[in-house]
Amino acid sequence: MPQSTIPADNLDRELSVVDPDDPSLSHLAIVGDTYTVLLSGAQTGGRFCLIDMMVPDGGGPGPHRHDFEEMFHLIEGEIEFTFRGERRVAKAGMTVNIPANAPHSFKNVSGSVVRMLCLCAPAGQEEFFARVGMPVESRTAAAPALSKDEFGAFLAKAAALAPQFHTELLKP
Numbered sequence: 001m002p003q004s005t006i007p008a009d010n011l012d013r014e015l016s017v018v019d020p021d022d023p024s025l026s027h028l029a030i031v032g033d034t035y036t037v038l039l040s041g042a043q044t045g046g047r048f049c050l051i052d053m054m055v056p057d058g059g060g061p062g063p064h065r066h067d068f069e070e071m072f073h074l075i076e077g078e079i080e081f082t083f084r085g086e087r088r089v090a091k092a093g094m095t096v097n098i099p100a101n102a103p104h105s106f107k108n109v110s111g112s113v114v115r116m117l118c119l120c121a122p123a124g125q126e127e128f129f130a131r132v133g134m135p136v137e138s139r140t141a142a143a144p145a146l147s148k149d150e151f152g153a154f155l156a157k158a159a160a161l162a163p164q165f166h167t168e169l170l171k172p
Helices: 125-132 148-165
Strands: 026-030 033-039 049-055 064-066 069-076 078-083 086-091 095-098 104-107 114-121 167-169
Touching (some): 026 125, 069 078, 125 148, 148 167
Antiparallel strands (some): 026 033, 033 049, 049 114, 064 167, 069 095, 078 104
16 A cells, blocks of 8 residues: 555644634724634644634725735625726625735725635734734624724834735835
8 A cells, every 4th residue: 555645644733613703713903894813823733814804885905915825705795806906896705816925905895894704825914913903892893993093003003014924015
């Protein structure tokens, strides 16, 4: 019988079964959106992280890029992605993959709340979100409104931390 080239099972790793409404998960307000970390790099051996995103009308991050793959699967609503300057709309049931290093952003212009899953490979983006985000009570909690000064402080903090997380914030 041929010897397997697949490594032995790592018994230190455990099965993850996650309820997105579990209050013990990390629920974070970021740029007006609410992001819930479903699976972190600590749970996936650093291979990927999975984030549940609730994006209200008008929400979404400004232009940026990073050196990891980022995939979005739309659960509810529709959202406009800008990829290398070109706009495309994705609707519930659709999946969008952003290749590493490509400039992109997304914005909810639909008039209603969007819910999507975001998978980043390898993991690490969830750590950036934890450092810049503000904890909120649940996956469905609205992100608190920020004053102009508070938003400026958020952007300054994000810009200072971004290089540590292989991310570059771009001018709109």
